[in-house]
Amino acid sequence: MRLSQFHLHTSKEIPADAEIISHKLMLKAGMIRKLASGLYTWTPLGLRVLRKVEHAVREEMNAAGAIELLMPSVQPKELWEETGRWEKFGGQLLKMQDRKEAWYCYGPTHEEVITDFARNELASYKQLPVTFYQIQTKFRDEIRPRFGVMRAREFLMKDAYSFHLSDEDLEREYRNMFDAYCRIFERLGLQYRAVFADTGAIGGSASHEFHVLADSGEDAIAYSSGSDYAANVELAAAAAPAPRPAAGEQMRRIETPTQKTCEAVAALMGIGLERTVKSVAVVGADAEGAPQFVLALVRGDHVVNEIKLAKLAGLGEYRPATEAEIVEYLGSEPGFLGPVGPAKAIRVVADRDVAAMADFVVGANEAGYHLAGVNWGRDLPEPEVADIRNVVAGDPSPDGQGTLALCRGIEVGHVFQLGRRYAEAMKCSVLDENGKAAVPTMGCYGVGVSRIVAAAIEQNFDDNGIRWPEAMAPWKVAVCMINPKKDASVAEAADTLYRDLAAAGIEVVLDDRGLRPGAMFADMELIGIPHRVVVSERGLAAGTFEYRARTAAESENLDRAGVLARLGV
């Protein structure tokens, strides 16, 4: 592409409404333009990148045996009523009425439509297993669209749906799609993690999220330094602690007149925070459903994980205890709570690390006092034990290999085992080997195609702009010419190099706009072209071109063969 025949429109200004770096850089580079809240036009430059992602996704889906189709974006209300989601989906569902006053929505996802397709198309077990996918525009009416295409309302998504008679088949295809997703992100050149995910509202039995790693990511991820283990921090299991040491101290009362936190008590006592225990008072339900007061204990340097806690019996819908309840059950105001000698019988749940402690410090259930040298079995009964804390950096990995590190990620893919929920609700069945109707089990597999573009920038940028991985770059190479009007041989040599590279199958752009070198280089760096070759009068005299990789600090003067070698020709 000759840039004079393209529409490139970069900008020096930092747009006021752009909060994150990818949004800023996409606007500065002129990749997207806002039409309205959460609605963006992909400019010619942006679309080149979007198509790269789309192409990679399509090729890997095809290679994995998924079959592409294309469903309408506008979907009738009746289908969504069959699954109960017309109401349940909430405000993100953009609803509309046609001229006959029939209701439709702009599809935010296609479970209903594909299940309707399947119940009409699939009649026999011989047609299973099968995986359909599409790459298509979706709409979700976000409460607060922001971050450019990272959380746009209209966006491009790859959504796949698989149908199986047996759970084993579903698991096999789930793994197949999982592997395909890994190949997608690998070939795009992105650092990513597949993490165990909470299945949340969609339900189903297994789920992984694929995250592009970036400091600006909304999700906290724990991953092992020594294995593939990765999980959302909310779900990551804490490794089992070392066995409890023997008691070494006697229990004693410590005066802590104003010390209401573990940090303050540890500082007063001059001990490590990890020797204190935090008591969190909540109310769940007992076996009969009556309110049950529960004291959840984690180490002073740990944080209670609400999702883990809620998985315990009776705590599915727990709430924080009120101050009145705390006074009633523990006999003390908050700030000095502890499991020793409560006013009434209570349920005590200790995190595994707390259960493995000896000689620890807890609140005394008396204003102004804590207890030190506390030991299980001696000073209070052995507790109910469970993993109820967030993992922290340095924890051993739960799979026993390496230690956990924390990072942030941007969710760009998600694979689910949906099960039979949609097929049952929509009466989708096929005849099995015995001629009996069987409800298929389903998987669904999504990739946020447009979101990947923004996520890749969050992971790959510097002060000068975007640093595209080669597979996502709008062009692999930029050929720039210095003062072509002064010396016709410069334009000629640049044009020859440009045509030679293009003929060799390399995606190359020739910057023939006639800008001065500084502006030209700034543009090529801003839009993130991985390789730059500069043709100048001086270079030609020396028989060299100035080559620079986008990620390199310095340029090199190389002859033609050297440049071609750098570009892998």
Place this chain on the structure above:
Amino acid sequence: MRLSQFHLHTSKEIPADAEIISHKLMLKAGMIRKLASGLYTWTPLGLRVLRKVEHAVREEMNAAGAIELLMPSVQPKELWEETGRWEKFGGQLLKMQDRKEAWYCYGPTHEEVITDFARNELASYKQLPVTFYQIQTKFRDEIRPRFGVMRAREFLMKDAYSFHLSDEDLEREYRNMFDAYCRIFERLGLQYRAVFADTGAIGGSASHEFHVLADSGEDAIAYSSGSDYAANVELAAAAAPAPRPAAGEQMRRIETPTQKTCEAVAALMGIGLERTVKSVAVVGADAEGAPQFVLALVRGDHVVNEIKLAKLAGLGEYRPATEAEIVEYLGSEPGFLGPVGPAKAIRVVADRDVAAMADFVVGANEAGYHLAGVNWGRDLPEPEVADIRNVVAGDPSPDGQGTLALCRGIEVGHVFQLGRRYAEAMKCSVLDENGKAAVPTMGCYGVGVSRIVAAAIEQNFDDNGIRWPEAMAPWKVAVCMINPKKDASVAEAADTLYRDLAAAGIEVVLDDRGLRPGAMFADMELIGIPHRVVVSERGLAAGTFEYRARTAAESENLDRAGVLARLGV
């Protein structure tokens, strides 16, 4: 592609709601499935064809220098209010409100959005001329969606928009896009015509429609046997007739008691219909705007063209005359009207062919009588003369080359010179060479990508199904195997041929579903694969394959080299 790993689902039944052949065949072949009124899922088979069209359109647009971008499908009301089309566009505009109760529409076209993009992106004459395009999903809320994807509500369209400072630039790009459209339809292997079009509601100064020719087409087209001339019948110019012969008869009254039509009078007199003249009474406006009675005359075998008539002075908004007006001005009831001796002074407009007649027959303005042997200048004044008739087959082409034939066509593309209407309404301007703000003139260029698929079928089918042009076929070649389970060498030979063809870059499908030959062949014919190669035990014994082109009446037994030659390998 191995068909066992694809989702092919053909059907023998003719769907009840399908009226036209393309709709029937697309459903029977399993190319599309209806989701709701005017909403269709493109199955894997259908999508393969749709992508072929999309690919051809994209390549030709790129080759023509147009630059691809992607605009949102959801568009804010405010932009449509700037051009006044929020109300004017009518019921086809699907409107919706988001969660903040702001109004949007599902874009049926993108003039507003691209002009908004242009006013923000284009600042200088140096950025012009430029042509942007997108291939994108549109929605038009048709009153009566029907004919499958031929008139669906949600459909795939290529829309391009060009911006220019001068009318000359616009005309040059219009020609460039016109030529690109010709290349698109040529490479798709479709018979088409580019016809002069009425610009209708969109306005602008020049417009052509591109029609795929098919007997079932909604539009009547006149085209020359000897040149590129083609026009909608409504707009096609009639060639100038031969000069008027000298008068040879005296005017005489003919008794026509029940003969109220030219056909009846000609039959009674035993003369050709082309010797009679039809009188059509309408009312227009005179120079002062007062109602003016007009008698429009065309030959008995011709039809008045309402669009041509309405282009004459005073007839822009003409209406049929009432019977009372006819009696007042002509003194006769309808059925016996004529231009000779009216009761009051009237305006007479004669078609050019009528003005060139001598000794003709007209109504006598007296119930039960006609006049024969009528001649201009002698029996009545010379008339006002204009081309006011529809052309008919056999007319000389108006460009003087060949004669006109009539055919029917399906509109699949349209190019317009829009002018400055949108740019002016939306205050889009750029700085010209002198630094002054100038409003650009625009062109717009649409192709109905999904509609082309249906139109191609209307042009290419037989009793057994679709006959795809090679460029649009889901696969170019089908390899079929007979009784593979009986003889392993059949499956092996078929697989080898399949892999060899695929390796040679040919799009080939292997029918390995294990159907009996009749069902297999019927499927491959129904879905329209251009070339079929059958591998059988008997053939292998003789060293041959059975080859048949989809358009051929008979099969041929060919050796491997012969098959490859037929496939162009």
